[in-house]
Amino acid sequence: MPLAEAPASYEQLRERYRRELFDEQLPFWHRFGIDHERGGFCCSLDYDGRRVNDEKFTWFQGRGLWVYSFLYNHLQPDPGYLETARRTKEFLLAHAPQPDGSWASNLSREGAPLAPEADFYGRYFAVEGLLEYSHAANDEQAHETALRMFKDLFRQEMAADASGPITQGFWMVNINIARQILDRESDPETAEIADHAIDAVIHKHYNPDFGLNNEQLNRDFTRPSEEATKCNFGHSIETLWMLMEEARRRGDVPLWRTCAERIRHHLDVGWDWLYGGLAMWINVDQGAYEWPVEGVPGADLAFHAVGEYNYTKTLWALDEILVASLLIHERTGAAWAREFFDRAQQIIDDKFSMKAAAGQPTYVLFADRRITPPPYSSRQDNYHRLRALILNLATLDRLVG
Numbered sequence: 463m464p465l466a467e468a469p470a471s472y473e474q475l476r477e478r479y480r481r482e483l484f485d486e487q488l489p490f491w492h493r494f495g496i497d498h499e500r501g502g503f504c505c506s507l508d509y510d511g512r513r514v515n516d517e518k519f520t521w522f523q524g525r526g527l528w529v530y531s532f533l534y535n536h537l538q539p540d541p542g543y544l545e546t547a548r549r550t551k552e553f554l555l556a557h558a559p560q561p562d563g564s565w566a567s568n569l570s571r572e573g574a575p576l577a578p579e580a581d582f583y584g585r586y587f588a589v590e591g592l593l594e595y596s597h598a599a600n601d602e603q604a605h606e607t608a609l610r611m612f613k614d615l616f617r618q619e620m621a622a623d624a625s626g627p628i629t630q631g632f633w634m635v636n637i638n639i640a641r642q643i644l645d646r647e648s649d650p651e652t653a654e655i656a657d658h659a660i661d662a663v664i665h666k667h668y669n670p671d672f673g674l675n676n677e678q679l680n681r682d683f684t685r686p687s688e689e690a691t692k693c694n695f696g697h698s699i700e701t702l703w704m705l706m707e708e709a710r711r712r713g714d715v716p717l718w719r720t721c722a723e724r725i726r727h728h729l730d731v732g733w734d735w736l737y738g739g740l741a742m743w744i745n746v747d748q749g750a751y752e753w754p755v756e757g758v759p760g761a762d763l764a765f766h767a768v769g770e771y772n773y774t775k776t777l778w779a780l781d782e783i784l785v786a787s788l789l790i791h792e793r794t795g796a797a798w799a800r801e802f803f804d805r806a807q808q809i810i811d812d813k814f815s816m817k818a819a820a821g822q823p824t825y826v827l828f829a830d831r832r833i834t835p836p837p838y839s840s841r842q843d844n845y846h847r848l849r850a851l852i853l854n855l856a857t858l859d860r861l862v863g
Contacts, residue, residue, distance in 0.1 A: 476858040483851040484538075486823035492542075495844060500571060501549030502526070507842040509820035514840045516571035520584040523554045523569075525845035527591025531598040532852060547595050551604065554588060585615055586635040593642060609649075612639055616655050627678045627686070630667045630694070633659040634701040641708045656708060663701055664720065672746050673727045674698065691746040695732030696779030699725055699740075703786035722790045722799075729783065729802050737832050738809040740779045743772035758828050763836065765828065773831035777814045778843065780806045781850035788857050809833070 494511035495503050497518075503526040506514040530547040534540065557573030558565045566575035567584055589612045596605035618624065619632060637659035643652045666683040667675045674693040680686055702721045709718035732741050745751045753772045756765040765774040783806040790799040813833040814826045824842055826835045 472858050472861040476855060476862060479851050479855050479858065482823065483848070483855070486817075487848060487851065488533075490823050491844060495842065496526075496546055497553075497571065500573070501553035502569075503550065503844055504571065505841055505844055507824070507839065509816045509822060509824045509839050511822050511824070517576060518553075518569045518571060518573075520554070520558050520565060520567050520569065521587050522844055523550055523558070524584065524587030524589070524591040526550055527554065528587070528594045529845060529848045529852070531591065531594035534598045535594065537852065537855070544598055547591075547598060551592065551595050554591075555607075558584075558588065582615055582619060582632065583635065585611060586639065589615070590635075590639050590642070593639065597646065609643070609652075612643075613651055613655075620658075624681070626681075627689075628662075628681055628683070629679075630663065630675055630677045630697055630701055633662045633667070634697060634704060637663070637701070637708055638704045641704065641711060644708075645711060660705060660708065660717070663705055664717070668724070669693075673724070674731065674744070674746075675701070675724070675728070691748060693728070693732075693744050693746075694742065695728050695740050695744070696742065696776060696782055698728050699732075699779070699786050700782040702728070703782065703789060706786070706789060718793075722794070722796075725786050725790065726798060729787075733802070733805070734773060734775075734831065737773075738805065738813065739775040739833055740783065740806075741771045742774040742776060742779070743767075745770055745772075758841070763828050763840070765830065775829045775831065775833050777810065777825050777827050778846035780810050780814070781846040784810075784850050785853050788854050792857050792861055 490511060494507055494513070495505060497504055502518050503522050504513055504516050504518060505522045506517060508514060527547055527550045530543045530550070534543040534547065553573060557569050557575070560566055560575060560579075564579035565585055566577060567579065567581065568575075568577035570576055589608045592604045592608035595601065596608060616636060636655055640652050640656035640659065643649055644656065662683070663675065666679060667677070669676050669685070669690070675698040676685060676689060677692060677694040677697060678686065678689040702725045706718050706721040706725075709715075709721060731744065734741055742756065743753065747770065749770045751768070751770065753767040756767070756772065756774050758764070767774060783802060787799040787803040787806070790796055791803060810825070814829075816822070816824045816826060816835065819835070824839065825847065826833065827839070827841060827843055829835065
């Protein structure tokens, strides 16, 4: 659906997204993905909604908690959304934290730990969900818990004795959560975290040699030789639109423009002009590079690639393009942003959607370069697709208004 004929096209697109969100996606998750008996989300679903297993990956509990709390806060104060969020919060806090202070990365349906300590993403998604829930339920304890966890996680990762690389994904979750906190309250430590994240993404991870963001750096922000020419396109676009929204909150027009320009460059370089969709990675000038096997969190898929580009295709990256390009088009009217929005939506409809094949509003989440649908799915996404619909409805409301 092109955006060229505004404002009518905005209204049509808004209606389409409302229909998918409220008439298709949310009923699907209510029927198949939400555990109404014990709380939380089971995301190991085939295209037709059948549960492959009942395990509850910690990432997806925090993400689902955010989605349903955000729906209640911003789109529709449906008591059912708040109840889903409440029960997810209770399941998460009752079972994910372990006696030794760690968090389980995966839980049984009943809450028994199935896998060792979660990486920081699992805890950050829990923080994001708890913060949004605290405003939906007026739950001060949830707010205090989330804010404490957020600051502790940042301090731990930035401590002098911390080891391992520093990733762009780390800054992504920090700027996204910091912005949501600062939208509602003044907090100097959170504002400082946001400043650190902006500096890291704009000045440290950005590689001026080819105008793309490196995903991984050393602790001192130098570039490890084996990572210096790599870029994860989806993560970069996702992080940059989050920085762009923080720039909007601050009224920082130069920062906003820098983010928008870099999003465009990542799209120009990362878009697969032959088969459509966004490449996952590039290793610049490394034509014979053999990529590590790309696993999928919460699913049993793996992809292998050789060459300068890793053309594994993902739905989540296209959803991030939809959010980023519509925000840019809203503010500038730029034709290129409209065109990338249209391309991303068309590929989602033509290649990733399984509505016709499965009879459900489900999607291929990960695929090869040609976007060949795997014969079955072991996971559906309760976050990126829903978030893209939710956030773009807000943008479209502004455009229509």
